[in-house]
Structures are given as C-alpha cells and as structure tokens.
Amino acid sequence: MMKTGSLTKTIWAAFALSALFGSAAFSQEAVADVDAVCANPTQAKGFKTCADIAKAEAEGELVFYATDIESGTVKVLQDFEKLYPKIKTSYVRLQAGALYSRLLAERQGQSYLADVFQIGDVGLVMDFQKRGGYARYLSPEMAAYKAEYKSNPEGYWTWAVLMPAGLAYNPNVTSEAEAPKDWNDLLDPKWQNVVSMKSANSGMQHVTWYMIKENVAPDYWDKFAELKPRAFDSMVQQFDRLVNGEDKVAMTAQYAAYLEYKAKGAPIAFVAPSSGLPSGPEVVGVVKEAPHPNAARLFLDWYLSTGGQKSSVAHWYFHSPREDVEPPVGALPLSQMKLLFPADWEAYAASRQDFLRGMRAMSGLQ
Amino acid sequence: MAVQAIDDGDVAPVRRGMGPTSQGIITAIILLICGALVIYPLFFLFAESLNIGDPQTFPPETIGFGNYADMLFDWRIIGNTLKVALFSTGIAVTIGFILAWILTRTEIPGRAILERLMEIPFYVTPLVGALSWSILAAPQSGFLNQAWAYLGGSGSIVDIYTPMGVAWVMALFEGSVAFVMISAAMKSMDPALEEGSRVLGASKLRTMLRVTLPLVAPGVLGAAIFVFAEMLGSFAAALVLGIPGHFYVITTAIWELTLSYPPDYGRASALGISLFVIMFITLAAYRWLVSKGAYSTISGKAFRPRRMEMGRWTWVLAAFCWLYVLVSVLLPLGALLLTSFQRFATVLMHQAQFTMQNYVTAFSLASIRDAIVNSLVLGVGTASIGVFVMVLLVWIIYRSRLPGAGVIEYVIMFPQAVPRMVFGLAILWAWLNMPVSLYGTLWLLGIGYFTVLLPLGVRTLAGVVLQVDKSLEECARVCGASWTHQLRTVTLPLLKPGILAAWLLLFIASVRELGVSIYLMGPNSKVIAPAIVSSWSSAGTELTAAMAVIQTLTIFICVMLMFWATARLTNQGKST
Numbered sequence: 012m013m014k015t016g017s018l019t020k021t022i023w024a025a026f027a028l029s030a031l032f033g034s035a036a037f038s039q040e041a042v043a044d045v046d047a048v049c050a051n052p053t054q055a056k057g058f059k060t061c062a063d064i065a066k067a068e069a070e071g072e073l074v075f076y077a078t079d080i081e082s083g084t085v086k087v088l089q090d091f092e093k094l095y096p097k098i099k100t101s102y103v104r105l106q107a108g109a110l111y112s113r114l115l116a117e118r119q120g121q122s123y124l125a126d127v128f129q130i131g132d133v134g135l136v137m138d139f140q141k142r143g144g145y146a147r148y149l150s151p152e153m154a155a156y157k158a159e160y161k162s163n164p165e166g167y168w169t170w171a172v173l174m175p176a177g178l179a180y181n182p183n184v185t186s187e188a189e190a191p192k193d194w195n196d197l198l199d200p201k202w203q204n205v206v207s208m209k210s211a212n213s214g215m216q217h218v219t220w221y222m223i224k225e226n227v228a229p230d231y232w233d234k235f236a237e238l239k240p241r242a243f244d245s246m247v248q249q250f251d252r253l254v255n256g257e258d259k260v261a262m263t264a265q266y267a268a269y270l271e272y273k274a275k276g277a278p279i280a281f282v283a284p285s286s287g288l289p290s291g292p293e294v295v296g297v298v299k300e301a302p303h304p305n306a307a308r309l310f311l312d313w314y315l316s317t318g319g320q321k322s323s324v325a326h327w328y329f330h331s332p333r334e335d336v337e338p339p340v341g342a343l344p345l346s347q348m349k350l351l352f353p354a355d356w357e358a359y360a361a362s363r364q365d366f367l368r369g370m371r372a373m374s375g376l377q
Numbered sequence: 378m379a380v381q382a383i384d385d386g387d388v389a390p391v392r393r394g395m396g397p398t399s400q401g402i403i404t405a406i407i408l409l410i411c412g413a414l415v416i417y418p419l420f421f422l423f424a425e426s427l428n429i430g431d432p433q434t435f436p437p438e439t440i441g442f443g444n445y446a447d448m449l450f451d452w453r454i455i456g457n458t459l460k461v462a463l464f465s466t467g468i469a470v471t472i473g474f475i476l477a478w479i480l481t482r483t484e485i486p487g488r489a490i491l492e493r494l495m496e497i498p499f500y501v502t503p504l505v506g507a508l509s510w511s512i513l514a515a516p517q518s519g520f521l522n523q524a525w526a527y528l529g530g531s532g533s534i535v536d537i538y539t540p541m542g543v544a545w546v547m548a549l550f551e552g553s554v555a556f557v558m559i560s561a562a563m564k565s566m567d568p569a570l571e572e573g574s575r576v577l578g579a580s581k582l583r584t585m586l587r588v589t590l591p592l593v594a595p596g597v598l599g600a601a602i603f604v605f606a607e608m609l610g611s612f613a614a615a616l617v618l619g620i621p622g623h624f625y626v627i628t629t630a631i632w633e634l635t636l637s638y639p640p641d642y643g644r645a646s647a648l649g650i651s652l653f654v655i656m657f658i659t660l661a662a663y664r665w666l667v668s669k670g671a672y673s674t675i676s677g678k679a680f681r682p683r684r685m686e687m688g689r690w691t692w693v694l695a696a697f698c699w700l701y702v703l704v705s706v707l708l709p710l711g712a713l714l715l716t717s718f719q720r721f722a723t724v725l726m727h728q729a730q731f732t733m734q735n736y737v738t739a740f741s742l743a744s745i746r747d748a749i750v751n752s753l754v755l756g757v758g759t760a761s762i763g764v765f766v767m768v769l770l771v772w773i774i775y776r777s778r779l780p781g782a783g784v785i786e787y788v789i790m791f792p793q794a795v796p797r798m799v800f801g802l803a804i805l806w807a808w809l810n811m812p813v814s815l816y817g818t819l820w821l822l823g824i825g826y827f828t829v830l831l832p833l834g835v836r837t838l839a840g841v842v843l844q845v846d847k848s849l850e851e852c853a854r855v856c857g858a859s860w861t862h863q864l865r866t867v868t869l870p871l872l873k874p875g876i877l878a879a880w881l882l883l884f885i886a887s888v889r890e891l892g893v894s895i896y897l898m899g900p901n902s903k904v905i906a907p908a909i910v911s912s913w914s915s916a917g918t919e920l921t922a923a924m925a926v927i928q929t930l931t932i933f934i935c936v937m938l939m940f941w942a943t944a945r946l947t948n949q950g951k952s953t
Contacts (some may be wrong), residue, residue, distance in 0.1 A: 183728065249916065
C-alpha cells in the first residue's frame with residue numbers, strides 16, 4: 012500500500028480539472044435552509060405549506076428517489092400530480108444500498124438530480140445527515156409526528172412509513188399447522204433450501220438481522236445460514252416464489268407485501284412471530300442542492316399530510332406513523348402487533364459491516 | 378440480416394495518401410473522438426481498481442494493488458465465470474454448427490422460413506429469455522415440470538436455477554451469433570470436396586464428420602472463441618437464474634458490489650479488469666486465427682452452392698431446427714405472453730386469474746411509455762449517427778494510408794473485450810467527472826451505446842466496405858472528385874444495402890442494451906431494458922412479462938419495417 016504520490020498526482024490532474032469545470036457548470040438558485048416553521052403557512056389543497064407554490068409550479072418538476080415498490084410509487088406521485096398538474100414527477104427506484112450509493116456517486120460528481128429522498132435504512136439516513144446531504148425544512152405537517160420519528164434537530168428527515176416484517180407462506184403448499192409460528196421454528200432443517208429472505212441491499216433486512224440477533228439469539232444467523240436461504244432484492248420476488256411453490260417460507264416478509272398480494276387474491280398467509288416483528292421506517296427528506304427545491308418542499312408538505320399519507324397507505328399498503336391515518340384495508344392496526352424497533356439506532360448503524368459480511372456469506376457472494 | 382465474418386487476411390488495402398485537407402481534418406476529429414470515448418472511461422476503471430481507500434472518494438486518496446490481491450478470495454466466482462462460459466459456448470457452438478450445417482448444406486422443407494426464425498433469438502433480449510425460462514423450468518412450478526407431474530412423473534426433470542440452466546439460457550439467446558458465423562463459413566465452402574467424398578462411397582454422416590467439419594473447423598474455432606468472449610461478459614441470465622441459486626459470476630458479483638452500500642468499487646473494478654484481460658487475450662487469439670487465413674475454404678474458384686438430399690433423414694433434421702425454434706422462440710414467448718395476462722404470476726393453472734390490467738398499466742405509466750419512446754429514439758439516433766461515423770472509421774482503417782491504422786482498429790475493438798456492465802460503470806465515473814454535465818440525460822446513454830457498439834458496427838461495416846471494388850473509388854478520384862464528393866456519390870450509394878443492414882443491427886443492439894443502461898439511466902432518461910429489470914425486481918413478474926412482450930414486439934415491428942424498406946430499396950436499385 013502506498014499513499015498517493017507524484018505519479019498519481021499527475022494522473023489525477025484530469026480529475027481536478029474536471030471537478031473545477033464541473034463546479035463551474037453547476038449553477039442553480041440556492042434556497043436557504045429553514046430552521047423554523049414559517050409564521051403563516053399557506054393553506055394548500057388539504058394541507059399546510061411554507062413552500063412558495065408559484066415557484067414550485069414554475070420549477071415544473073419533482074424527482075423522487077425511493078426504495079419502494081415501483082407500481083405504488085407511480086400512483087403516489089400521480090396523486091400529487093393531480094393536485095399540481097404543472098409539476099411533472101419522475102422517480103428513481105432502487106434498493107436501499109444501491110440507491111444510496113447512486114445518490115452519493117452523483118453528488119460526488121456534482122450531478123444533483125434528486126429533490127426528495129426516501130429510504131428504509133435509518134443507518135444510511137444518519138450517514139447522509141452527517142455528510143450534509145439533507146436540506147433543512149420544517150414542514151408545518153411535521154407537528155403531527157412524534158419527536159422520535161423526526162431528526163434532531165427537526166427538519167432534516169421524518170419517518171413517513173412504518174414497516175413491520177414477519178413470516179409468510181402459501182397455504183396451498185404449507186398447512187397452517189406446519190407453518191412456523193416464531194423465528195426459532197424457522198431453524199428446523201425441514202426448511203432447508205425452501206426459505207427466502209431479502210438481500211443485503213435492503214434496509215428491512217438490516218433491521219431484521221439486527222433485531223433477531225438482539226432479541227432472539229446472537230447466533231441465530233449462523234444457524235439460519237445452514238438452511239441455505241435465497242436472498243432477493245425485493246419482496247415481490249419473494250412473494251412470487253411463494254405463490255408458485257418455489258419456496259415454502261419467506262422471512263423478512265413485509266406485512267405490506269402480504270396485504271398487496273392478498274388484495275390481488277394470491278394464496279399467501281402471514282405469521283406475526285410471537286417474539287415480535289422487526290420494524291423499521293421509510294425516512295423522507297428534502298435533498299440539499301435539490302434541482303427543484305420549492306417543488307420538493309411542497310411535495311414533502313403534501314406527503315406528510317393526511318392526504319399524502321392516505322395515498323401512501325392506499326398504494327404501498329404501508330402503515331402511517333400519523334395516528335390520524337387509518338391502517339391499510341384489511342390490516343391490523345400497529346397497536347395490535349409487537350413491533351421491535353432498534354433501541355439504539357447508532358449501534359444499529361455501526362453494525363452495517365458485520366451485517367454485509369454475514370449476508371454476503373449467506374448469499375454465496377463471499 | 379447477418380453478422381458477417383470478416384476475413385482480415387483478405388484485407389490488402391491500397392493505402393492512399395491523406396489527400397485533401399477535408400479528409401485529414403475529418404479523419405483527425407473522428408479518431409480523436411472515438412479514441413477518447415473508448416480510452417477515457419477505461420482510464421477511470423483502471424484508476425478505481427487501484428483505490429484501496431474510501432470508495433466514495435474520487436480521485437482515490439490511497440492506492441495499491443490490494444484489490445487485485447483480494448481476487449485470490451474470489452477464485453470461486455472467477456471459476457464459476459469460466460465454467461458457465463465454457464458450457465454455454467460448447468452448447469451454442471454445437472447447436473450453431475448443427476443448425477448451420479442443416480440449413481446450408483442439406484435440403485430440408487421450409488428452409489427459408491427457418492432461416493428467418495433462427496434470427497428471432499437475436500431480437501429477444503437475453504433478460505427476456507432468462508425471465509421466460511424461469512417461468513418454463515423453475516424446479517417446482519415451471520411449465521415443463523408441471524407437465525411432467527401431469528404425465529405422472531415424480532420430482533422435477535429440469536431446474537433452471539443451476540449453473541447449467543444459466544449456461545443453457547446464455548447459449549440460446551446470446552449464442553445465436555455462433556449460428557450466424559458458422560453459417561457464413563459454410564456458405565462460402567466449395568461443395569466439390571463433399572461431393573468427392575460421397576462419390577468415393579462415404580455416408581452422409583461420415584462426409585459431414587470427416588470432410589465438412591475439418592474444412593470449417595477453423596471457422597468454428599473462430600466462432601467458439603468469439604462466443605466464449607461474449608459469454609464471459611454475459612449478465613442477464615446469471616442475474617435472473619444464478620443469484621437465486623447462490624451462483625455468482627463476475628458480472629453479477631460486480632452488480633452486487635457496486636449496487637450496495639458501502640460500494641466496493643475497487644474490488645468490482647479489479648474483477649472487471651481481470652475479465653477485460655481474459656477477454657482481450659481471447660479476442661486477440663480470435664483475430665490471430667482469422668488473420669492466418671483460417672477460412673481456407675474460400676477460394677477464387679467459382680462454385681454453385683449445392684445441398685445434399687438427405688432422404689428419410691430430411692424430417693429428422695427439419696425437426697431439429699423446429700425444436701430449436703420451439704425452445705428459443707415459441708416456448709419462451711408463449712410463457713411470457715401467458716404470464717403477461719395474469720393477475721399475479723403463477724404457472725399453477727388452478728390458481729391463475731387472467732386480466733388485461735398489466736398492459737393497461739404498462740401503457741398508462743408515463744415512466745414505461747417514456748422508456749419505450751426513449752429506447753426507440755436512442756436506437757434510431759445511435760444507429761443513424763453510428764453508421765455514418767463507423768463507415769468513415771472503416772474507410773480510415775482499411776482504405777486510407779494512415780500510419781498506425783492497425784492500432785486504431787485495436788483501440789476501437791476494446792469495448793468488445795470489456796463486459797458491458799463494466800464499461801457502463803467506467804462511463805458513469807468518467808462522465809460524472811466531466812466538465813460537461815451529461816449525466817442523467819439521453820445524450821450520455823447515446824454516447825455510451827455508440828462507444829460499446831463500435832466493435833459490432835465497425836466489424837459489420839468492414840465486411841460491407843471491403844466488398845466494394847477500390848477501382849470504382851479510384852475512378853472517381855482520377856476524374857477529379859474530392860474525397861467527400863467521392864464518398865457521397867460513389868462509395869455510400871454502393872454501400873446502401875449493407876449500410877441498412879448495419880443500421881438495423883445497431884438499432885436492435887441499442888434497443889435491447891442493458892449493461893451500460895443500468896448505470897447511465899437517470900430519472901428522466903429511462904430506457905426499456907433496465908426498466909424491465911427494475912420491474913422484475915420490484916413490480917412483479919406479470920407486469921414485467923407485459924413489458925417484455927411490448928419490447929419484443931416493438932423490435933419485431935421495427936425489423937419488419939426495415940426489411941420492407943430494404944427490399945423496396947433493393948428492388949428500386951434493380952429496376953434502375
């Protein structure tokens with residue numbers, strides 16, 4: 012190993028030149044952070060906002076970076092567009108790790124495309140805040156959210172979605188009596204080669220990995236690895252395989268996915284493990300240097316309002332952190348579930364490397 | 378349409394002087410741009426492979442060879458890559474040889490239509506092939522295993538989520554080029570030798586094995602090496618079918634390493650560079666083989682292609698061709714079509730529910746509509762600009778007297794030796810750090826497509842350009858025409874049919890492009906192939922199937938339109 016020397020200095024002159032030109036090429040109207048809710052929020056279409064609506068409409072565009080199911084994302088954005096047809100929406104959808112890497116690579120190259128960023132891994136959220144990636148904007152709608160659901164100081168990010176995960180199976184393939192009732196039941200060798208989980212790219216998988224290690228058994232994942240689980244990028248792939256009988260049990264089965272497949276009429280049953288459901292949030296915030304900052308603020312206000320949250324619940328089947336928004340149709344309220352959230356989010360974030368190593372070993376990459 | 382195998386040994390161009398200033402200027406500009414497009418991203422890739430510090434820091438602050446040393450721990454992944462590439466090449470070349478022999482050397486019913494059907498796998502994105510075979514041959518629920526169970530069989534007869542399954546799909550959808558290359562060699566083979574063998578009493582099978590095969594062996598070997606290099610960089614089948622079976626190859630490992638947080642760009646780049654080295658050596662071997670005059674069956678003697686009458690074997694051979702069409706076209710597209718009409722994807726018919734909703738969704742979602750339109754715009758743009766620039770490049774390489782033309786040819790062929798995904802990553806880094814902010818636009822995708830399709834376009838057009846007798850161009854120059862005037866009035870009109878075929882090839886390759894698009898696609902520059910991957914991973918198989926059907930149909934309609942236009946042009950040429 013050697014530190015960068017004169018040779019590399021010469022080589023990287025090209026980078027420096029590029030970066031110089033890149034900064035010059037970047038020109039955009041800067042919008043200052045907002046560290047207090049404005050004195051007189053505008054009553055918009057069903058929500059309150061401190062955004063300049065005329066400027067937002069003049070910007071004419073909103074780019075949403077999110078990890079959620081694409082079909083739901085499109086519908087949520089369409090609901091916003093119905094209210095503000097002059098603002099055209101677009102999105103980038105990737106799994107949490109992939110999305111965050113992409114966002115950071117873009118910012119490193121001073122390509123600022125994202126306006127609003129929603130991700131399901133609090134560790135990555137904390138990292139992005141430390142890197143100064145979020146713009147601070149105190150939405151009038153944030154008052155409806157508990158203090159523990161918001162950044163400290165408030166205004167950088169807010170929990171917008173709550174996601175519990177349990178176990179799922181196909182009742183046409185596995186009987187209720189045979190299905191696992193708790194996490195430890197899943198360690199039975201009979202589930203070898205027929206169990207799936209989410210990939211290391213998933214924020215939900217990280218929470219599940221962490222909470223089971225903390226709450227069930229520290230060596231749980233070593234035993235689980237012996238089942239040779241298959242890892243998938245999304246819950247859709249997990250549930251498709253359950254429906255077709257390729258796998259018998261899905262762990263890290265998101266309750267939202269179960270509700271969506273149930274609504275389609277697919278043969279899926281959900282198990283809420285008796286020792287609890289690992290749970291995490293989707294966290295939303297406005298990105299610093301957003302190309303459409305006013306549209307981003309307007310969207311955030313709408314999204315955190317009852318109208319935006321109802322849209323989220325309807326199209327993604329997620330539970331809302333707002334207590335005045337009903338759970339998805341056919342879903343149990345969160346109060347009737349034993350949710351397991353990490354008590355120490357810093358410790359959770361610090362566990363990322365162990366998590367990655369363990370997951371890559373289980374999925375055959377290492 | 379055909380990818381022409383080029384006998385570089387035949388290339389003995391009369392090198393001209395640089396001539397008028399316009400020629401010199403245009404040549405310099407084109408070489409500079411194309412060279413930069415190829416070399417600049419590779420420089421970033423190599424630099425990143427030396428990054429052993431923070432992967433998020435550009436330029437790297439700490440460099441060393443740690444990432445290369447770490448590859449010792451990736452021996453299993455490298456072994457998997459070689460294994461699956463060897464298997465798939467073996468299958469593709471065997472199938473390609475048998476099909477080429479049947480269709481070029483024997484008389485079978487429906488030969489013309491079969492030749493056309495053989496081209497369809499090339500129009501089908503490998504990703505679509507992988508998706509459809511996951512529906513057909515999943516161990517529990519695949520159609521083939523369901524049919525087996527229905528007939529009373531127990532267990533599963535096929536499992537596509539295995540290394541052999543990955544190799545099979547790669548061979549079917551990425552190895553169709555083997556058939557095209559071997560057919561080209563066989564079509565140019567003098568049948569007198571086979572006839573001599575038959576006259577001396579050898580059976581048809583013995584003639585095929587003892588005469589035909591040795592004669593085309595160099596051509597087959599060339600095709601095998603070329604296909605092997607293609608398979609090394611293959612991605613889609615390994616993504617869809619390999620990862621669920623814990624089977625990683627280099628490209629899927631790179632995918633995982635670069636699309637996770639923290640990304641391991643250094644390790645991914647080192648793996649990419651190692652693949653580049655293997656592919657470069659392989660392709661250099663291919664070029665050496667071709668330049669040795671391997672196609673010794675191509676002689677100056679005129680001959681009339683004659684096909685053998687195969688008697689009762691005729692129907693067996695025809696059945697083999699139709700079997701290939703069945704497994705590479707009819708079954709996969711049928712499975713996709715069925716799935717695209719389902720409410721939730723299932724091959725268990727007792728629980729299936731049918732709907733048109735997936736097509737309604739696909740056409741109503743602006744993102745999907747935009748992706749289809751963007752792909753078509755990029756396809757037309759890349760093919761049109763690409764063909765124009767590549768014709769000039771071919772002329773510069775093979776017909777001008779430019780010093781170092783061979784080196785330029787090698788540089789232009791570099792992207793062939795770099796897996797698309799790796800090149801996509803390199804282009805991403807290169808253009809994120811460029812003074813001109815093109816990231817997230819269709820322009821960058823267009824530049825990326827042009828760069829990675831340079832080898833395909835140049836090889837195809839070289840075959841076309843070299844068919845034109847140099848004396849025609851020389852006549853124009855002797856008569857006082859400038860270089861540009863000669864190109865416009867003599868060279869390009871003569872090349873028109875070949876250029877149209879090359880245009881079509883570049884258009885199809887652009888519309889089905891995946892590896893580069895994955896990294897360069899932005900929120901407002903979505904294209905169809907990565908949109909299908911995204912849909913597969915997050916929207917469900919049924920919507921993905923609908924999108925795949927739409928993509929395949931779009932390509933098919935465009936191909937038909939181009940065939941129609943080419944036929945009209947050819948007829949017009951004949952009538953005048």
